[in-house]
Amino acid sequence: MPGAKTRLTVGMLALSALYAWSVAGLRAYPTTLWEGLPVFLRLFADMVPPNLAILPALVDPLVQTLQIALVGTTQGAALAVPLILLAARNVTRSPWLYLAARGLLNLLRTIPDLLYAAILVAVVGIGPFAGILALTIFSLAVIAKLTSESLEAIDPGPLEALEAAGANRLKTIRFAVVPQILPAYLSYTLFVFEINIRVSFVLGLVGAGGIGQTLNTALQLFRYQSALTIILVMLAVVIVIDAGSVRLRQALA
């Protein structure tokens, strides 16, 4: 292939330039990085043994964390329904409406969940409410985007049949679209719920409630042994829920 070698050379040069720019910009020299590592490892050494005395005090924040994830996911999934229909070309005939819905979903998805949380903490104040709103927006965007893509791939037969028989829009959606798309919708919602549980644990680091807020306080007060307990509890819950979710999805499929 002519020019393949030139293209490779240009690519390598561009990559080298990108790295040179990044290393110089951050002053990320190996010696600097190496010097910080012992301090990082000492932090972990300071954390053992975990302070198990705080375990009873973790129950309430943990429950609140799971509630944030549950409410945020549910609200997002409910609000996603109209957007799923609007962002699917085979349901929404108006190209403007379709493009607007698609554009909105893409825009919402570029902003990371923790950024929503930080902004909403500034709007509604510190606490779980900001976290719920952040998860609602993020879940809405992801569920609507994924489900509308599945919706565009459904079998058009039932849709056409109902339309030919003179069914109105609502009935067509109810009997031709919903039965075909419901399993995808439910499994994406479950997938997002899993992500949201992970996120809900760290929402507190930006002030949006849950057990992350307890961790943040412990870290600010240099109570590293308590911090380790909280981290271990978080990891344990995430691992248990991951395993449970895999089983649930196998059961649904």
Added chain:
Amino acid sequence: MRAATTAHPLVPPGRWKAWAGLAVFATAYVWAVQGVEVSVARLVSGLPLLARILGLMLAPDWSWLGRAVAGMAVSVQVAVLGTTLGMALAFPLAFVAARNIGRPATSVPGKQLLNLIRTFPEIILAVFFVAAYGPGPLAGMMAIGLHSSGSPGKLYAEVVETIDPGPLEALRAVGATRWRVFRFAVLPQVLPEFLALSLYRLEINARAASVLGLVGAGGIGTLLVQALQFRRWEVVGTALLVIVVAVTLIDTASAALRRRLV
């Protein structure tokens, strides 16, 4: 509720199951809503304020554009170097954890280690690295680097497990050394997929890098935190706009490159 009526054409025989599932879910939802003290009234009463703030953010303060772009450039650097560090850590671990290349004795612990790294939240790592390296982008880079060896490492290992054993056996049959088998039979088979996975990770890390500044790990998040503290919504708007544009550009470029690779 919506799901209840729609469940019936799907699973006619197990209809009661759908109802039972729905009942369990509704109970959990009501319990959760009461626990976090959300109410429709609170949502509605907040709407005018939210609309006003959104209006302010939609009119970005252009005088901050330069500073926002500079902050985003740092975040991109953090993402590039962090992803590279993650790849460098994941590369050897992937071979250790792959069933066909590593030994069974190393494969299981290797996978468990990758899983553990994957589960440990990035932003908590960032808090620790900020404590170790001081506030700034280096802490963000280290956090992203360590965290993003987990998931890609697991995916790399899965790629290694699906390679064609033919070339390996052929080279072994002609008496090639272990290194040569690796270099000429394994590496060419896995490299394009490794690169594609790493590019995908770069897309995720560009988002992460813009967030980590919220805990002091540098980049555009630092600017955003200050703007939020002083309720400068028009500056928040500028920063968000820069993040959205940069993330979209990176996504597009990375997707185009990935299409060429695999």
